[in-house]
Amino acid sequence: MPLDAMKDISDDALLVLFANGDRAAARALTLRLTPRVLAHAQRLLGNAAEAEDVAQEAMLRLWKVAPDWRQGDAKVTTWLYRVVANLCTDRLRKARPLPLDAAPEPLDTAQGADAALQGAARVDALQKALVRLPRRQRQAVVLRHLEDLGNPEIAGIMEISVEAVESLLTRGRRALAAELAGRRAELGFADEHE
Amino acid sequence: MNDDDITALKAHFEAARSHAARPSEALLARVLADAMQIQEEQAETPAPQGRAPAHEAGFWRQVFQGLGGWPALTGLATATVVGIWIGASPPSGLEGYLAEGEAAFVVDLDPWDAFDLASVMEGAM
Structure with missing residues (x-):
């Protein structure tokens, strides 16, 4: 077939x-x-x-x-x-x-060079922040925001309640935001608000 | 978290989704080779020979099998015929047990062995 x-x-x-x-x-x-x-x-x-x-x-x-x-x-x-x-x-x-400065993996640069570089820098920063999260928070955040799954399916995968998933997501997002907050200008976010 | 945090996080997530790792040709080839090998192994392993599904036995077939099949039925038929014959024409050895006016019943309790004789007084019936 x-x-x-x-x-x-x-x-x-x-x-x-x-x-x-x-x-x-x-x-x-x-x-x-x-x-x-x-x-x-x-x-x-x-x-x-x-x-x-x-x-x-x-x-x-x-x-x-x-x-x-x-x-x-x-x-x-x-x-x-x-x-x-x-x-x-x-x-x-x-x-x-x-190591905290582990090199990011090679990225697809099919899009424009600047955008690709900025995107790569953001991915790199996110990945470094993700690996510092507690394991379960990282898993929940990845499944929700990167694999784009719903909370009930995540609960099924992690074998926990939907409420527990929501709790992990809240804590994970807060930790990621705190981790990435100091690098906004470097990662091009200041430009977007101007 | 404030709005800036949320905006920045969303941008990070979006960038990460669009930069997902892609499998190399070598990895795909290894995964496919594993798949083919497992398929061959599973094809060589004969499926467990389960018992054939039992036929839906009808009522009389179940009764027949419940009695023990043909051997049991043969013994049962023989005992029944002998019992009827004894009832109709009792052997002389039994006459002492049966008085005039008494009814005799042959009760077959075990078709594999002999039969038992029960004598029941008419008045007791």
Whole structure:
């Protein structure tokens, strides 16, 4: 089956096809889910090489669980976000703290050079502030504001109540704002208000 | 948090969303290679041979199976026929047990063994 024909098929239906030996489903799931898994891992870890390892491991676990997957039980992405978070937690526990001036990852500079540089600087500043947040606050903020998920889904991924998610988000945003407040002029925010 | 904080945070989040890490061709190739390998392994592993779904047995089939099938039914039929024959034409050895005017009943309690004889007085019925 061509990949185009699979764009309207849900993730869990593709996973069932995968379990039945459909190679096109394997390719479709790889192309659809690996970017999300990688981006999430990188936002939680702040490290590209480690994020790649986590992404590959998370996808491997997905392939292995495919024969036992029951359609309708849970969203595949919800399951994956949870696996990624657990893998990242394991790595962060074992790893030494990241240096505060860790270099940002190479960024896409397809947009205008100035805007790209400013955007890159903002991403870099946010990433450095994110890795200083407590782990659960970071996870909640990333899921809400970078993965664009709703609070109920975040609650499902983190296996906590919606109220607890809201509390983590409030504290996380406040900490991020405090962390970034001193760099506004440097990051181009002063220009926007003039 | 004041409005400036919120505005700045939103800009940071927007920038981060548009600068999401993209998987390299090498990573996609590794993930796909894992997928193919797992698919092959899962195809080689025979699915567990579960018991075939049981037929929806009808009432008489359930009764037949509940009695023990053909062997039990054969013994039951034999005992029944013998019992009827004894009732209709009692052997001479039984005459001492059965007085005139008494009714004799053969009660088959265990089709696998012999049958028991119960004598019930007409007045007790």
